[in-house]
Every structure is written in C-alpha cells, then in structure tokens.
Amino acid sequence: MEATTEVDVVVIGLGPGGEHAATKLAEAGLQVVGIDRRLVGGECPYYGCVPSKMMIRAADALGEARRVSDLAGSAEVAPDWSPVATRIREEATDDWDDTVAVERLEKAGVRFVRGHGTLVGPGRVEVDGTTYSASRGVILNTGTEPSVPPVPGLAETPYWTNRDAVRAESVPGSMVVIGGGAIGLELAQAFSRFGAAVSVVEVADRILAPEEPEASAVVADVLAREGLQVLTGVEIGSVSHADGTFTVDLGDQVLTADKLLVAAGRRNNLADIGLDAVGLDPSMKAIETDERMRAGDRLWAVGDITGHGAFTHVSMYQAQVAVRDLLEEDGPWADYRAVSRVTFTDPEVGSVGMTEHQAREAGLEVQTGQAEIPSSSRGWIHRSGNEGIIKVVADADRGVLVGATAVGPAGGEILGLLAAAVHAEVPVATLLTMHFAYPTFHRAIENALQDLA
C-alpha cells in the first residue's frame, strides 16, 4: 500500500524561490518537504545567472583591456578560457553538485526529497510512490527548460543550450547563436570576446525585442563593431550537423559553425506536474496567481512559471509574498509595477517598469525623455566603451515615471535610482530637484528628465 506522510507544506521545485520559501517556512517551525528532481537552487546558480556572469566578468576584462590602446598605451590580450571554466566548475557549481545546498536546506529543517513531484489532488503530492499530504498547502516553483524551436533538423543535432555553454571547457572556433534575447546576447558576446567567430540569428526584426528600440539599436551597433554578425528578421529553414560542423540554412544565406547555441526562450515546466489533479489546465503557458501568489485551493506558485518576469529576483520576491501568506501575515502583497531587469552585455541594458510602447498601449498620457551617454560629461571622459542612453517614460497626468532604461557602462547599477523612482512614484518634479553627482553616468538621468516632452 502506498505510504502517506502528513506535513504542513510541500514545495515542488527548489529554484531560488522554492528554496527560499522552504527554508523560511521550516525556520518558522512548519514541517516542510522540499522536492527537486535536479539540483537544489535551480537554473540560476548552476546553469544561469551565476556561471554566465562569471563568463561575462572575464570577457569584460578582455573587452576593457582592448580599450587600452585608445586610452593608455598598449596591452597584449591573450584570452585563456581555462580560468573561467575552472571558476565555474569549482567556485560556482561545485562541479554541478548541490551537496552544500541540500545540507543548508536540511539544517534549516526542511526534509529534502530528490525526485519528480506530481500533484495528485489539492494539498497532495506524490513522489516515487510516497504521497505527502500538506495541511497548509503546496508551493509550485518548477521553473523552466530551454525551449527549442521546431526548426527542421535541429532536434537531431548536438546543439548546445545554456546548460552546455556554461560547462564549456574551451572556446569554439565559431558559433551560431539562435536567439537575440538577453541570454543569447550575453553568451554570444562573452564567447566572441574570447575569440569565437559568432553569428546571432534572431527571427524578430530586432535584438532584445522586449526592450526599448533605442536600447536594441545601441547594443546591435556595439556588437557589430566588435565583429559579431547579428542577423535579424531571419527565417531559419533548417539545421544540420556533419563532420563536426553545424549548417544553418537561412534561405538567402547559409551559416556554418563548430557549435550551435539555442537560446530561443524558455518553456515553463507545467505539463507533467499533475495540474489537472487540482483543476488546472496542464497545457497552460503560465500559472495565474493572485497578489498573494495563490493559484488555487491550498496552492501557491512562484518564479518563472507565473509569467511575471523570468528573473531570480522576481522568484525570490514572490517567495517572500507566499511565505507571508502561509504564515498568515498581513502583506505586503505582490506588485509588478517596477520589475527591473538587466541584460549583462557590454554595454549593460537595465530597465524597469513599462517601455514607451507598453505605456502607450496602457492608454497613459505618455511623455518620454532621452539622454546620450557619450555626450554626457562622464561618457565623454570615459571614451572607449561609452555607448549608451538613458530613456525615461513618464505618465504626464500623474507626473511620475512609469518606466526607464539605462544602457551603458554599469547600466544595471544606474538602473537602481530609476527603479526606486518608478517603485516609489517619486514625482518627476522632485527628481529634478535632486543633486546628481558630477561626473557620474547617472547624472545623465537629469538630462533625460529635462528632455521629457
């Protein structure tokens, strides 16, 4: 007979949000079971944010060294991937071993189960023949898998996804990247700076399609000048692989490369977790949640699967909300007006809230203002590598910013001020009375605000 174990909470999937929620709830004294079929911590520490940012940190050092000739004499740059591979293997991922994360979880009081969790009814989860009955409820944090477009021939080739790219022990001579979004571009630029000949193919008519068009243009221009081939508006006819070479047929041209990286979006892990057992449609693209992250009877969902931004900080934020609700606290509940996001290319693209297009679609009385980083004092001083813009989007009726973009050196850091302004609805009039330190990059925000019209 199948065993049933009574607990307070079950967490299916221990990505950043699930891990946080399980830990906090156990520390609060609840009986918590945390289930993961892969690695505790999810995509971010093992295959996403952390290893990719280690690659980028190293690639940026190379990029900066190549600017010496314009500013400070000469520097010989001889890229070596091995420190990057070693750092990712040893420091970031423990060779893709989550022992430390599991121990941390268990020390907090969570009962960890490695396996595939499936909902079998409200508050009931089955894993490997054991059913857990959760009196308070179940938190879903099942995250994503790389999505692979249905291009003829692609599935039969040994293509890479981010999970292979971060495990690379050497830099390929050449690489085609399918996908000109944040993940594709970050990895494309990093491998290129280490010497790979990189082509990026994007089906949309511009890279970084969800961002402001001005941001896409700045990044496209920089990548082209660094020697990457960036093709937009393409249709990929077919992909094949023979004798160690990938061939990507785009109709009017054919690309060949040693490696093919597929970075064409993510697919939410929802199809095989028993959603039908709790009255939800397993073919849904994202799980609908209320402001407390509730998705149904004794059911909460956090992270990428909720469709509110596939970012670690969103997953953690939502986990905090769900924990408050499960512990019967009184909010604050989820609010997505000021979600910030950063593409860690060089220049970085940091953005928050609505783009101009989204604000107009929402029917707001939109004003925009823009400033060019190269013509700001700091940008002019900075010289090589100074490409960037600040763009602000205001709701003229309320006199507040509803969105902003900072492209440039440290664009993701400059974003902090803009994110605070959007989040706290600081009046533009108040922002314009601020002191903006001279000569910082963020001082260009003042110019963008003065340009609002």
Ligand SMILES: Cc1cc2nc3c(=O)[nH]c(=O)nc-3n(C[C@H](O)[C@H](O)[C@H](O)COP(=O)(O)OP(=O)(O)OC[C@H]3O[C@@H](n4cnc5c(N)ncnc54)[C@H](O)[C@@H]3O)c2cc1C
């Ligand atoms: C290359 C790359 C770079 C990125 N860089 C950044 C960045 O710089 N900043 C940022 O904010 N975000 C970044 N992201 C996104 C970030 O990784 C995710 O948003 C983040 O991991 C949050 O995901 P999550 O909490 O939804 O779950 P995930 O991290 O996707 O984890 C879900 C977990 O659930 C488990 N699971 C799934 N189904 C089951 C099941 N049925 N039973 C048991 N376990 C299950 C999986 O094994 C996995 O461990 C990046 C992503 C990639 C791929």
